[in-house]
Amino acid sequence: MTLDFNASLRARNFNVAFTMEATETVAVLGPNGAGKSTLLGILAGLIRPDSGNAMLGRKRLFKLDGGTNHFLPPHTRGTALLAQEPLLFPHMSVLENVAFGPRAAGANRSKALQTARHWLTEVEAAGFADRRPGQLSGGQAQRVAIARALATDPELLLLDEPMAALDIHAAPMLRRLLKRVLSNRRAIIITHDVLDALVLADRAIVLEGGRITEEGPTRRVLEKPRSKFAAGLAGMNLLPGTITGYGLTSDGGLDITAHPEDGAVPGQNGVAVFSPTAVSVFPSAKHGSPRNSFAVNITELEPQGDQIRVHAGGLSADITPAASADLGLMPGMTVYFVIKATAIAVYPA
Amino acid sequence: MTPVSVPCRKRWTASKTNGQNTGYTGFPPWVFALAAAGGLFVLLPLAAMVARINWGQFIPLITSESSLTALGLSLRTSAAGTVLCIVFGVPLAFVLARASFPGQRLLRAFVLLPLVLPPVVGGIALLYTFGRQGLLGRTLELAGMQIAFSTTAVVLAQTFVALPFLVVSLEGALRTAGIKYEAVAATLGAHPTTVLRRVSIPLVLPGIASGSVLSFARCLGEFGATLTFAGSLQGVTRTLPLEIYLQRETDADAAVALSLLLVAVAVAVVGLSRPRPRPLAEEAESE
Numbered sequence: 001m002t003l004d005f006n007a008s009l010r011a012r013n014f015n016v017a018f019t020m021e022a023t024e025t026v027a028v029l030g031p032n033g034a035g036k037s038t039l040l041g042i043l044a045g046l047i048r049p050d051s052g053n054a055m056l057g058r059k060r061l062f063k064l065d066g067g068t069n070h071f072l073p074p075h076t077r078g079t080a081l082l083a084q085e086p087l088l089f090p091h092m093s094v095l096e097n098v099a100f101g102p103r104a105a106g107a108n109r110s111k112a113l114q115t116a117r118h119w120l121t122e123v124e125a126a127g128f129a130d131r132r133p134g135q136l137s138g139g140q141a142q143r144v145a146i147a148r149a150l151a152t153d154p155e156l157l158l159l160d161e162p163m164a165a166l167d168i169h170a171a172p173m174l175r176r177l178l179k180r181v182l183s184n185r186r187a188i189i190i191t192h193d194v195l196d197a198l199v200l201a202d203r204a205i206v207l208e209g210g211r212i213t214e215e216g217p218t219r220r221v222l223e224k225p226r227s228k229f230a231a232g233l234a235g236m237n238l239l240p241g242t243i244t245g246y247g248l249t250s251d252g253g254l255d256i257t258a259h260p261e262d263g264a265v266p267g268q269n270g271v272a273v274f275s276p277t278a279v280s281v282f283p284s285a286k287h288g289s290p291r292n293s294f295a296v297n298i299t300e301l302e303p304q305g306d307q308i309r310v311h312a313g314g315l316s317a318d319i320t321p322a323a324s325a326d327l328g329l330m331p332g333m334t335v336y337f338v339i340k341a342t343a344i345a346v347y348p349a
Numbered sequence: 350m351t352p353v354s355v356p357c358r359k360r361w362t363a364s365k366t367n368g369q370n371t372g373y374t375g376f377p378p379w380v381f382a383l384a385a386a387g388g389l390f391v392l393l394p395l396a397a398m399v400a401r402i403n404w405g406q407f408i409p410l411i412t413s414e415s416s417l418t419a420l421g422l423s424l425r426t427s428a429a430g431t432v433l434c435i436v437f438g439v440p441l442a443f444v445l446a447r448a449s450f451p452g453q454r455l456l457r458a459f460v461l462l463p464l465v466l467p468p469v470v471g472g473i474a475l476l477y478t479f480g481r482q483g484l485l486g487r488t489l490e491l492a493g494m495q496i497a498f499s500t501t502a503v504v505l506a507q508t509f510v511a512l513p514f515l516v517v518s519l520e521g522a523l524r525t526a527g528i529k530y531e532a533v534a535a536t537l538g539a540h541p542t543t544v545l546r547r548v549s550i551p552l553v554l555p556g557i558a559s560g561s562v563l564s565f566a567r568c569l570g571e572f573g574a575t576l577t578f579a580g581s582l583q584g585v586t587r588t589l590p591l592e593i594y595l596q597r598e599t600d601a602d603a604a605v606a607l608s609l610l611l612v613a614v615a616v617a618v619v620g621l622s623r624p625r626p627r628p629l630a631e632e633a634e635s636e
């Protein structure tokens with residue numbers, strides 16, 4: 001029961017192929033306009049690709065290759081879609097909303113209501129079954145929307161940034177809920193939040209410019225990102241360049257000393273990745289010649305938790321507010337970023 | 350107003366609640382002066398008409414047999430015309446608002462044509478379609494149906510001129526609502542017919558209602574196309590506007606009294622059935 005998907009849509013410069021297992025949850029990461037929502041739209045049957053082929057288990061979702069012209073309409077696919085907004089039908093009660101899917105599938109009224117009550121209980125929303133959607137808070141409404149999607153027992157659940165519109169108090173509860181209901185279920189979740197990807201997904205796909213630029217277990221993608229986007233998402237510093245015998249020479253000309261891993265071969269394209277917390281900041285070139293010391297111009301200082309994040313020369317460093325005050329850091333200043341060789345990972349990209 | 354989700358409203362702008370505008374309006378005061386002149390332009394003629402009414406004879410005039418017959422016919426035909434407008438206008442509005450096909454702009458232009466066409470011209474066109482010698486009329490006559498100069502002709506004439514009112518107002522409501530809810534309903538497994546019946550139509554019901562009210566009012570006032578296509582036969586095709594025009598020749602008092610009756614009926618229909626916009630956001634906040 002795998003999902004086997006490939007599709008291209010020229011108008012949106014979209015060309016993506018991937019497969020996923022029956023109980024896998026995949027996080028789709030990527031900048032705005034990368035084609036994440038297009039991917040969900042094509043899977044749900046709301047957008048028709050120019051060409052492609054997709055099998056969901058034994059069901060052929062579409063096959064468009066010039067010769068065959070097969071495209072299942074959305075309601076026959078079993079791919080429930082959960083969007084950023086809950087989009088509960090405003091003219092129905094909460095219970096009727098959740099019973100909508102079972103009713104559409106042909107269940108009789110009492111059976112559909114029974115299914116609806118079960119799923120409302122499952123998302124801890126049984127208490128407002130008789131309310132109107134307009135009387136719910138954002139988090140409550142999104143929980144009901146999840147129940148409504150699950151009540152159709154979808155073969156593939158599509159989640160388009162389900163927590164983006166929620167306030168920070170509602171998100172953690174919803175994340176726990178999703179964690180529970182997504183286990184043993186096939187789902188694709190679009191997210192901008194590293195935490196969502198780590199907690200909810202087994203695997204991550206990074207989409208950039210309508211192409212998959214990176215794919216793998218979530219933890220690996222975030223800990224050892226190869227694409228600039230994934231690195232930025234994880235807050236990591238990422239320098240693409242050419243692998244050398246002792247590390248990497250970045251495209252910007254920085255000579256980096258590190259421990260190449262994963263069978264990196266000199267001359268190969270690679271990336272150097274290091275955490276902002278591994279970067280020390282000095283007002284002048286340090287004596288004793290550490291190998292990685294780069295003169296950079298500060299572009300911005302921003303609070304990052306209880307640290308100050310110093311952005312300079314396309315890199316970032318996290319230091320304490322006290323250290324920042326001692327150094328008298330301000331944008332425009334030239335400082336030296338120093339990184340231990342052991343804190344830098346270099347691998348092929 | 351269509352019940353779509355309303356984003357959080359910024360607190361620093363005055364909201365118009367309960368018909369009371371408290372604060373910044375967004376336009377200069379002299380706009381009020383021109384608005385007042387516009388309002389007067391509509392109200393003054395009505396007042397002038399009311400001033401001419403012979404109140405002593407008012408009740409006998411509007412309860413005469415010919416008046417009541419005309420009023421009854423008007424209400425019946427307008428109701429039938431409105432039903433036809435809903436049956437054909439709702440699908441037209443959906444197709445115009447949400448489909449895209451070649452010739453769509455042309456179709457919209459033709460559907461809206463009766464808005465700008467002189468009703469007499471509409472009547473002539475209908476006559477050449479459904480009349481005895483008309484395009485469809487001959488076939489219909491062979492089937493034993495004669496439409497021109499019958500009550501059916503009145504209904505058709507009214508539908509012809511009133512249809513665009515429903516289509517225009519509903520098309521706007523459909524565009525504003527978008528198809529987000531429909532897309533979600535489809536991914537939940539609902540067949541397109543189910544989506545239309547349980548999601549689309551309930552969501553734009555206020556738009557259908559206000560469009561129907563406008564259409565009914567237009568049907569009620571129809572004159573030119575009716576006279577041309579249906580004639581003026583008492584009890585069969587002589588609706589209230591035709592009766593008023595006829596009375597004006599002989600009995601000005603009766604014409605004025607009937608005019609007021611027509612205005613009263615129209616105002617009652619429009620005023621009573623107009624859906625009041627419900628502030629959804631506030632309703633949610635008060636919980």
